[in-house]
Amino acid sequence: MYLPKSLKKKSNKLETNDLIGFSVFADSEKLGTITSINNHALNPLLVVAYEDRELLIPISDYFIKKIDPKLKKVKVELPEGFMEI
Template sequence: MTKDECFYLGKIVSKYSFKGELLIKLDTDEPETYLTTESILVELNQKLIPFFIEESSLHKSSLLRVRIEDIANEEDADELVGLSVFLPIKELPELAEDQFYYHEIIGFTAFDKNSGKIGSISGVNDSTPQALFEIKHPSGKEILIPVNDSFIEKIDKLNQEFYFQTPEGLIEMYLD
């Protein structure tokens, strides 16, 4: 399985006990969703390695405390601390019609209430303090729109269309 077929779940931040238990800082608003996860994929040497979970529980609400099969002591656990954890995309929970995962809107046609068709969503940059929709305009220029609920007017998943209502001048700023 490749990273393209997976989503980032979180990072192993520390050991929990001398028995090899680990704490995973989850990148989610609903950590309880992952309490029944049977296995995780850990990125080790640029490869995703499957690990099977024997037991898990929430720790301080946003950390998943796990006991992993064949990790029975601190030394084994030390090798995993600091590594990223992934799950297959098919394990993402279903969302309401007006919600979306970043990966699923790539390629959607983007429209703005004032500017009409503005291009195609080529990505979402979430490495900045404010996540940004990256939109490729037909002219080849890139338009960046903050990921902000007040700028999203409608999502039409069936027709792969995304409708924005951006502040006046935002789109024009990129096209002048």
């Protein structure tokens, strides 16, 4: 059954699709903006517009360290070499 967002019960819980448009930071460096969420994989991915390509970051506590809904920021910690993949 389809339920329009306007009729959906309001919740304080942040949904993954709510992250679209958030800025992504590693340390204090802005990497880019979340353009979409890839839910087709076994592990959902943030799709981040990074320079002239897309950066795919798993939605996992291992990578995502903090989400600030008020400032629309996501803080990530990426392993060494992740950006070169």
